[in-house]
Amino acid sequence: MSEKHDADSFSPAQLDAKGFPAPTGVIVTHLLIVTDQDRSVEFYSRVLGGQVNRAPDPSSGSPQ
Amino acid sequence: MSWAVKLIVHLTPAVVRLSNSWIVIDSRGGPTDDKPEVIAAPPQSSHALTSILNIRVADVWSIYRNWRARGAEFLSEPRIWGERFVVTYETRRTPNRSWAINRPTRPAAMCCVMKSKLFGVRLQVGSSTFWNTTIPSAIGFPTTLQSSAPDKATRILSRRLAEISTGSFHGARCSPDPYL
Numbered sequence: 001m002s003e004k005h006d007a008d009s010f011s012p013a014q015l016d017a018k019g020f021p022a023p024t025g026v027i028v029t030h031l032l033i034v035t036d037q038d039r040s041v042e043f044y045s046r047v048l049g050g051q052v053n054r055a056p057d058p059s060s061g062s063p064q
Numbered sequence: 065m066s067w068a069v070k071l072i073v074h075l076t077p078a079v080v081r082l083s084n085s086w087i088v089i090d091s092r093g094g095p096t097d098d099k100p101e102v103i104a105a106p107p108q109s110s111h112a113l114t115s116i117l118n119i120r121v122a123d124v125w126s127i128y129r130n131w132r133a134r135g136a137e138f139l140s141e142p143r144i145w146g147e148r149f150v151v152t153y154e155t156r157r158t159p160n161r162s163w164a165i166n167r168p169t170r171p172a173a174m175c176c177v178m179k180s181k182l183f184g185v186r187l188q189v190g191s192s193t194f195w196n197t198t199i200p201s202a203i204g205f206p207t208t209l210q211s212s213a214p215d216k217a218t219r220i221l222s223r224r225l226a227e228i229s230t231g232s233f234h235g236a237r238c239s240p241d242p243y244l
Contacts, residue, residue, distance in 0.1 A: 019081055020079070020086075021086070027085075027086070028085070029085055029086040029087070029088055030085065030086075030087055030088065030117055031077075031088040031089075031090060032087060032088070032089050032090070032106075033090055033091070033092055033104045033105060033106050034089055034090070034091065034106050035091075035092070035106045037077075037078050037089050037090070037091055040078075040089045041078045041080055041089055044080040044082055044087050044089070045080055046134065047131055047134045047135055047136050048082060048119075048131065048136075049082075050080040050081055050082035050083075050087065051080065051081045051082075052078070052079075052080050052081075053079040053080065053081050053086070054076065054077075054078055054079040055078055056077075056078040056089070057076055057078075
């Protein structure tokens, strides 16, 4: 059995119907802690061309 | 008797699928029961760099112009980093009649850093071509390369060095080179 633990040993994650990684395989993501979620989401989607899978929760408001 | 009421709200972060990854965007918060001594906080200053999200693209200048048109701010134009190839490599004939090309001591990369008052210095757009190029310093080739056709290898390398130095080096030209 191989003792290899690099990226080649991981299976890429499949996507579910909503475009999220299905609970199989491995995927690495980046978490950003930001001051204004709405503005950040707008930046990553409109400027960089990302697709919004889940919008900010409007009930969360801006933490004080 | 008094009751201590604790409201627990589970907030879900926003998620943006960006190219082949997902950017999870959350607000500051904490501490929480599982990490009572840790809080989540956004960057404290746009002048202090703590992490970078690298975005590798085939054409840095194209992305730079496109995103600027959409309102992105960059700290500088794309530029080539690293030592000049033209002064750090040399060729010499070895006993077995092949040529050895010495690699530069540091890799070169073209990149530009995006600026935002709100997001901090967090995005760096770099050229993916340097991961595939046959220029030895860019992908960590051995210090010495052997070639059975030294004249052709030298011409090819010289041409690509010139392309890199002028910024005209693109991914489409990065096919594997049998002579290097």
